[in-house]
Amino acid sequence: MWMVLGERLSEGHLLYVDVIDDTGALSAGVFTGLHLLFGRSEIAYLLLGKIFVLFQIYYWNSTLIKYRVFDENTYLPAIVMAALFHFSFDLMYLSPTLLGSTFLLLAFGQLFSHTVLQKESSESTLLIGIYGGLATGFHWNFVFFLPFLIFTGLSISSFTVRQLFLAIMGFLLPILLILVFYFWNDGLEQALQVWPIVFTYPNYGYQPYLSWLAPGVFPLVLALAGYFIGSFFRGATINQQKQRQLILIWLLFSAGLFFLVKNTASYQLVIFLPAMSYFITQFFLYFNWTLLLRPAFFGLVLALPIWGMNYWQERTKVDATYFVTAPIEKDPFIQKGLMVLEENPSPYLTHSLDGPFLNFHMSASYLKQEKNLQQKAQVFQMIRRQQPQQVYDKEGLFKALLEELPALKEFYNEDKPGRYSKK
Numbered sequence: 001m002w003m004v005l006g007e008r009l010s011e012g013h014l015l016y017v018d019v020i021d022d023t024g025a026l027s028a029g030v031f032t033g034l035h036l037l038f039g040r041s042e043i044a045y046l047l048l049g050k051i052f053v054l055f056q057i058y059y060w061n062s063t064l065i066k067y068r069v070f071d072e073n074t075y076l077p078a079i080v081m082a083a084l085f086h087f088s089f090d091l092m093y094l095s096p097t098l099l100g101s102t103f104l105l106l107a108f109g110q111l112f113s114h115t116v117l118q119k120e121s122s123e124s125t126l127l128i129g130i131y132g133g134l135a136t137g138f139h140w141n142f143v144f145f146l147p148f149l150i151f152t153g154l155s156i157s158s159f160t161v162r163q164l165f166l167a168i169m170g171f172l173l174p175i176l177l178i179l180v181f182y183f184w185n186d187g188l189e190q191a192l193q194v195w196p197i198v199f200t201y202p203n204y205g206y207q208p209y210l211s212w213l214a215p216g217v218f219p220l221v222l223a224l225a226g227y228f229i230g231s232f233f234r235g236a237t238i239n240q241q242k243q244r245q246l247i248l249i250w251l252l253f254s255a256g257l258f259f260l261v262k263n264t265a266s267y268q269l270v271i272f273l274p275a276m277s278y279f280i281t282q283f284f285l286y287f288n289w290t291l292l293l294r295p296a297f298f299g300l301v302l303a304l305p306i307w308g309m310n311y312w313q314e315r316t317k318v319d320a321t322y323f324v325t326a327p328i329e330k331d332p333f334i335q336k337g338l339m340v341l342e343e344n345p346s347p348y349l350t351h352s353l354d355g356p357f358l359n360f361h362m363s364a365s366y367l368k369q370e371k372n373l374q375q376k377a378q379v380f381q382m383i384r385r386q387q388p389q390q391v392y393d394k395e396g397l398f399k400a401l402l403e404e405l406p407a408l409k410e411f412y413n414e415d416k417p418g419r420y421s422k423k
Contacts (some may be wrong), residue, residue, distance in 0.1 A: 001345060001359065002095070003040050006183030008353045017187035020366055021358040022262065023203075026137040027096035034094075049094035052102050056083050060274050063109040069117045069243050070277070076284055078277040080302065081277035086305035087215055089312055095267045098137030103275060107131035107149065108250065114157035117241040118412045125163040128153070128328075129170025140198050141260045146171055148253040156249075172317065190378055194366065201365035206265040206322035211315060215308045218299060221274050226283030234286050251275045259293065262361070265322060266312075266418045277405050313321045321325035324349065338390035355388030360395075367397050380405050389413065391420040 005021055010145040013019050014373070038044040061078035064070060085091050091098075110128045133150050135142045149167060155160035159167065182188040230236075238243065254271045261268055280300070288292060316323040324346050339355030340347050341363065357363035371379070379401070391398050391412070398420060402408050414421045 001348070002027075002031045003035065003042075003045070004345075004348045005358055006033075006035035006354050008039065008358070010035045013386075014182075014185055014187050016191040017182070017185075018386065019353075019355055019358055020194065020356055020363045022140070022198045022362050024096050024100065024136070024138045024140050025181075026134065026174075027099050027139065030094075030099065030138075044090070045094040049092050049098060052094070052098050053082075053085050053092050055100055056105055056274075057085075059105060059109065060126055060277065063112055066282075067112045067239070067243065068237075069112075069240060070281070070285060072285075074285070077277045077281045080280045081273055081282075083220060083304055084276055084280075084300045085270075087219070087269070087308050089309070090265065090267040091270055091273075093267070095270075096139040097268050098133040099135075100142045101235050101270050103131045103135035103138065104142060104145060104271065106144075107135070108246070108274070111149070111152060111157055111246060112243060114153075114159075115239050115246065121411050122163070122166060125153075125159070125166045126170045127168035130173060132167075133171040133174035136171070136179055140195075141257060144257050145253060148249065148336045152246055152249055156245055163355070174379065193375065193378075197362055197365055197369075198262075202364045203264070204321075204361050206263050207319050209264065210305075211268070211319070212266060215304065215311050218304065219276060219280060222283050222296060222300065223279040225287070226279035226281065227285045229277070230282035234282075247275045247278050300412070337388070338392060339388035340392045342392055343392040355386050355391070356382040364395070364397055367401060376405060382406065383408055384411075387391060387422055389422050392418065393420060394418040 001021075002023065005015070005019065005023055005028060008019055009015060009028060013023060015021060015023065015028045021028075030315065034041075034044055034048070041151045057078050061075060062082060064077050065073045101390075107128045110124045110131065110342060113124050128149055132142070132145055135145065146168075149171070150164065153164060153167060179188060179191075230244070251272065254275070257271065258268070259265070284293060284297060321343060324344075337352035337354030338347060339353065339357055341357055341360060343360055345360070357367075367379070383401075383405075396418075411423055413423055415421050
């Protein structure tokens with residue numbers, strides 16, 4: 001769907017104004033650039049995703065070494081984190097969550113610097129906010145981490161009022177620049193009408209939470225064991241205690257984030273990986289029973305990726321709404337594209353988006369809400385300007401829209417139930 005979005009925006013359309021979707025504005029810009037460079041290339045998404053994965057692994061391990069999080073310098077966190085990225089195939093593909101979490105990790109690293117330096121650093125404080133704001137621009141749900149930055153800054157990093165103000169202003173700066181972009185493109189008013197729906201439309205589950213338990217129970221047990229060993233059976237410096245508190249609060253906010261997330265899928269779990277790698281590393285460093293360490297290590301590094309690959313291959317038969325595999329033949333009568341107003345987006349495998357509504361669940365919430373005359377005129381203009389050649393409408397949303405805006409009826413015929421074509 002992100003490929004479809006990038007393809008549509010590369011034609012000159014504007015997200016939230018011409019295309020209704022919940023993707024972050026900065027992520028949409030990345031997907032647009034990818035389409036302009038590579039077209040619908042799955043390899044491009046995979047390779048760029050792996051570059052971000054490698055950067056996260058390198059940066060996180062370097063941060064742990066730089067701020068003496070463990071008593072010894074070790075590359076074990078990098079190995080563990082690389083193994084955890086193989087928990088699911090989509091953790092390594094480019095996604096708004098992967099893009100945003102990279103900048104959250106950069107902000108997290110700056111917070112670590114405040115646990116060690118013990119002095120006021122305006123540059124570091126400003127960077128914490130800017131990185132957090134950029135993460136939110138890539139994935140809107142990461143706005144939930146603004147309270148995390150404020151809380152940990154005050155309680156653990158001992159922010160002054162000046163530092164707190166700098167962090168908040170840095171956080172708002174990327175978002176204000178996005179607003180300025182929409183203002184320049186005459187789309188600010190409509191974008192501000194659509195943005196709240198990103199957080200308010202109903203949740204829909206691509207995958208049940210329990211489906212993550214089978215491949216995730218083993219690393220979860222290792223992380224819990226590492227937490228108890230590191231917290232109760234191992235001494236720590238004051239700085240290390242602060243760092244452990246930061247990581248624990250990060251985990252709590254990451255879990256709380258899932259109350260905001262609308263589409264539950266395994267790629268959303270990427271924000272847990274730095275903290276998980278920290279606690280699992282504690283297990284391997286501090287646990288003294290050698291007979292158990294070796295099978296645990298090889299189980300994590302070798303068995304987890306193999307098991308995960310086979311497990312998700314089997315899940316394709318169960319999570320049908322997540323894995324788009326329906327064989328759709330290209331309709332020769334549709335020259336340009338179509339608009340799918342139903343849950344199954346498989347027609348986009350062979351056709352491009354030709355219309356304003358991409359995210360079905362968000363679009364349904366947008367179309368069903370009460371509208372004033374101006375908002376009705378905006379919806380009419382969206383359809384009138386783009387005029388999709390073909391509309392798939394099993395759920396009856398487009399039919400209801402035609403009844404709400406009768407002037408659109410002169411442009412469309414209903415060929416058969418749930419399928420409309422432009423006159």
